[in-house]
Amino acid sequence: MSLKIPRGFKFSAVEAAIKRPGRKDLALIYSDVDANASAVFTKNLIKAAPVKLSMKRITSQKARVIIVNSGNANACTGKKGIDDVVEIIKLLSKGLGIDERLIYPASTGVIGTPLPMERIKSTLPDLISGIGKATLEDVARAIMTTDTFPKYISTELKVGDEVGTISAVAKGAGMINPSMATMLCFIITDLSIDKSALSKALKEAVDLSFNRITIDGETSTNDMVMIMANSLAGNDTISLKSKSYRDFKKALNYVTEELAKMIVRDGEGATKVIKVIVRGAQNKKDAELAARAVANSLLVKTALYGNDANWGRIMSAIGASGARVIEEKVDIYFNHLQIVKKGMSAGNDSTANELLKSSKELNLIIDLASGKEEFSVLTCDISEDYVRINAEYRT
Amino acid sequence: MSLKIPRGFKFSAVEAAIKRPGRKDLALIYSDVDANASAVFTKNLIKAAPVKLSMKRITSQKARVIIVNSGNANACTGKKGIDDVVEIIKLLSKGLGIDERLIYPASTGVIGTPLPMERIKSTLPDLISGIGKATLEDVARAIMTTDTFPKYISTELKVGDEVGTISAVAKGAGMINPSMATMLCFIITDLSIDKSALSKALKEAVDLSFNRITIDGETSTNDMVMIMANSLAGNDTISLKSKSYRDFKKALNYVTEELAKMIVRDGEGATKVIKVIVRGAQNKKDAELAARAVANSLLVKTALYGNDANWGRIMSAIGASGARVIEEKVDIYFNHLQIVKKGMSAGNDSTANELLKSSKELNLIIDLASGKEEFSVLTCDISEDYVRINAEYRT
Numbered sequence: 001m002s003l004k005i006p007r008g009f010k011f012s013a014v015e016a017a018i019k020r021p022g023r024k025d026l027a028l029i030y031s032d033v034d035a036n037a038s039a040v041f042t043k044n045l046i047k048a049a050p051v052k053l054s055m056k057r058i059t060s061q062k063a064r065v066i067i068v069n070s071g072n073a074n075a076c077t078g079k080k081g082i083d084d085v086v087e088i089i090k091l092l093s094k095g096l097g098i099d100e101r102l103i104y105p106a107s108t109g110v111i112g113t114p115l116p117m118e119r120i121k122s123t124l125p126d127l128i129s130g131i132g133k134a135t136l137e138d139v140a141r142a143i144m145t146t147d148t149f150p151k152y153i154s155t156e157l158k159v160g161d162e163v164g165t166i167s168a169v170a171k172g173a174g175m176i177n178p179s180m181a182t183m184l185c186f187i188i189t190d191l192s193i194d195k196s197a198l199s200k201a202l203k204e205a206v207d208l209s210f211n212r213i214t215i216d217g218e219t220s221t222n223d224m225v226m227i228m229a230n231s232l233a234g235n236d237t238i239s240l241k242s243k244s245y246r247d248f249k250k251a252l253n254y255v256t257e258e259l260a261k262m263i264v265r266d267g268e269g270a271t272k273v274i275k276v277i278v279r280g281a282q283n284k285k286d287a288e289l290a291a292r293a294v295a296n297s298l299l300v301k302t303a304l305y306g307n308d309a310n311w312g313r314i315m316s317a318i319g320a321s322g323a324r325v326i327e328e329k330v331d332i333y334f335n336h337l338q339i340v341k342k343g344m345s346a347g348n349d350s351t352a353n354e355l356l357k358s359s360k361e362l363n364l365i366i367d368l369a370s371g372k373e374e375f376s377v378l379t380c381d382i383s384e385d386y387v388r389i390n391a392e393y394r395t
Numbered sequence: 396m397s398l399k400i401p402r403g404f405k406f407s408a409v410e411a412a413i414k415r416p417g418r419k420d421l422a423l424i425y426s427d428v429d430a431n432a433s434a435v436f437t438k439n440l441i442k443a444a445p446v447k448l449s450m451k452r453i454t455s456q457k458a459r460v461i462i463v464n465s466g467n468a469n470a471c472t473g474k475k476g477i478d479d480v481v482e483i484i485k486l487l488s489k490g491l492g493i494d495e496r497l498i499y500p501a502s503t504g505v506i507g508t509p510l511p512m513e514r515i516k517s518t519l520p521d522l523i524s525g526i527g528k529a530t531l532e533d534v535a536r537a538i539m540t541t542d543t544f545p546k547y548i549s550t551e552l553k554v555g556d557e558v559g560t561i562s563a564v565a566k567g568a569g570m571i572n573p574s575m576a577t578m579l580c581f582i583i584t585d586l587s588i589d590k591s592a593l594s595k596a597l598k599e600a601v602d603l604s605f606n607r608i609t610i611d612g613e614t615s616t617n618d619m620v621m622i623m624a625n626s627l628a629g630n631d632t633i634s635l636k637s638k639s640y641r642d643f644k645k646a647l648n649y650v651t652e653e654l655a656k657m658i659v660r661d662g663e664g665a666t667k668v669i670k671v672i673v674r675g676a677q678n679k680k681d682a683e684l685a686a687r688a689v690a691n692s693l694l695v696k697t698a699l700y701g702n703d704a705n706w707g708r709i710m711s712a713i714g715a716s717g718a719r720v721i722e723e724k725v726d727i728y729f730n731h732l733q734i735v736k737k738g739m740s741a742g743n744d745s746t747a748n749e750l751l752k753s754s755k756e757l758n759l760i761i762d763l764a765s766g767k768e769e770f771s772v773l774t775c776d777i778s779e780d781y782v783r784i785n786a787e788y789r790t
Contacts, residue, residue, distance in 0.1 A: 045713075045715070045720050046715075046722050075707060076707055076739055078738060110705075111710060298785070308786065312470060312616075315470070316439060316441055316470075343471055344472060344507070383782060383786075384783060387778060390694055390701070391698065391703065391778075
């Protein structure tokens with residue numbers, strides 16, 4: 001799939017050797033003109049310095065530049081953490097001739113270590129002069145931590161006579177949490193869309209994508225999804241009342257859902273992507289409680305890794321989820337194969353084990369048979385590698 | 396430590412080859428006379444057949460016999476599961492000449508597979524004739540699943556002029572959950588204590604012990620703690636108003652806390668026992684939320700396993716816990732070594748790493764410095780072996 005870039009967006013990426021040398025780890029997303037902007041941030045009370053700063057800035061709903069680094073989260077770094085990111089932005093502002101209030105910082109990596117300011121500052125001239133020399137793929141690579149592949153996507157959308165592009169990069173891997181905020185994701189578009197429509201569309205897109213994935217049930221201090229819309233496609237500005245708003249939402253949802261899937265596929269040590277679908281719930285809340293409980297259950301995730309259709313652990317997880325569950329009504333399926341019938345074995349365990357062995361992606365469908373509500377969460381299995389990766393993360 | 400047995404209690408254990416042959420997996424705890432009884436059960440809505448039955452029986456607060464098997468949970472087995480356990484109890488009742496309402500079943504093992512009734516029924520005569528020929532240690536061994544050592548303890552208590560004994564066995568390993576019920580634990584005593592005092596003391600003891608441990612955040616379908624007090628010590632009956640009630644509670648708490656510690660020490664694949672102590676919270680609820688979040692965080696548990704004092708993950712876990720946390724106030728210690736000072740590094744990471752390397756038990760103290768409330772949870776680290784054990788559990 002070739003990656004399309006919206007008009008007026010340029011990129012830069014340099015090696016600042018933030019955690020260690022050998023890769024580009026500091027990147028810039030740059031719009032030629034002011035863009036409408038919106039963002040969603042982590043709900044963790046402990047927030048990284050760049051998150052604190054970007055949260056203040058976004059009230060203007062205007063942006064020009066995002067500067068993002070991997071290798072260091074700049075979280076739990078106190079006043080120095082804030083001072084450091086303010087200093088970087090001041091230098092960038094001066095070098096770019098752009099109001100510092102239009103520059104948004106983001107970071108990902110180890111918590112609690114101050115940024116290596118000398119190394120970062122010494123690379124800023126290259127970062128600035130490099131604008132337009134890097135690709136969006138380079139940005140996707142620069143923000144990777146334990147990710148094993150870069151995550152990017154683009155789609156096109158016709159609004160009136162104009163064709164606009166929506167492109168995005170994301171990073172994921174560990175610390176991906178249900179029901180809270182997300183990971184890092186930056187979305188850019190040349191479509192013209194007003195601030196309130198942009199803001200509403202982003203919140204809904206995040207809710208349907210990044211807020212419905214889980215790898216380890218952890219919410220990071222640095223999660224952030226941001227969108228910039230710079231209007232250079234020349235379309236009639238999309239508002240909440242436009243017919244095209246629905247098309248925009250659909251396109252944006254496509255972008256965020258695809259990236260969300262990539263993040264789960266790249267879950268630390270994961271071998272399978274599982275869509276947990278709870279249906280037949282009395283209400284949405286019950287469906288969500290049950291789906292998230294299964295998607296986060298260590299016992300379910302290890303069984304899926306072991307290609308063991310151990311549905312008893314699924315029953316146990318929904319029973320302890322807080323959702324109203326009537327044991328004798330529950331049906332469970334792997335894709336179309338029924339493994340639980342009315343709360344008991346459907347007698348297909350060995351077929352289900354074979355299905356697990358041959359599946360990289362799987363629908364795990366739990367029918368509570370008590371109502372009409374549904375909720376789904378994308379999750380992955382957990383292997384010894386998850387433990388290894390996270391035991392050795394800082395070494 | 397020599398294991399004392401309360402007067403009038405006898406034991407039996409046989410091999411019924413419930414999951415596989417080669418070990419005793421069916422056991423009996425037998426009191427010569429009727430005992431006052433109380434029990435605490437899993438809060439999972441999906442409950443095993445023996446749990447459903449025992450929950451009904453315990454309203455009488457009287458018991459003579461507990462029959463327990465490992466290798467099969469008899470959960471999610473529908474009407475057949477109930478019929479099976481009722482049939483076993485009827486046969487036992489006939490064989491023993493004891494009212495079936497005084498016989499309590501318990502099971503642990505794989506969910507969703509019917510009990511191998513023929514094998515169990517054919518061993519019942521041996522189980523009955525073997526009463527008095529097995530030890531409490533044999534019972535502790537017969538209820539093990541992935542446990543690596545049997546868990547039992549006893550203590551003595553003088554009430555007036557009489558010395559009574561409290562003894563107990565437990566099984567744990569996986570599916571140990573915070574804040575819910577527990578695992579299997581059977582406590583016996585020859586002390587005379589009335590029903591309401593027994594019941595209150597048990598609930599409090601469970602709350603202070605098994606409800607404050609966590610291995611993988613899962614609540615089993617079969618959790619059950621039961622106590623039998625047969626009065627054969629001849630002491631003045633302990634009531635809620637007795638001076639000796641406090642001594643009884645203390646002795647019971649000792650028994651349950653020691654068993655809880657053994658369970659965490661034997662957490663599947665665990666290499667360390669960590670007591671997470673949150674203090675300085677504004678209220679008890681916040682202290683509990685923060686302590687449980689850290690104790691259940693996969694990222695914290697993998698870092699502890701990797702001997703990495705990655706305190707950023709601890710900060711992140713408390714920040715996302717729902718507790719009120721002011722980043723700039725938080726202090727964190729490993730035993731007496733401060734690793735976080737006012738939300739930032741205390742500069743002791745490498746010393747802390749060394750401390751982790753040399754520690755099998757560790758206090759992880761988190762001071763929120765916002766109030767006076769405290770809560771602690773016992774947890775363990777998580778290793779590749781946890782994943783391996785649980786991926787291969789049914790194979």
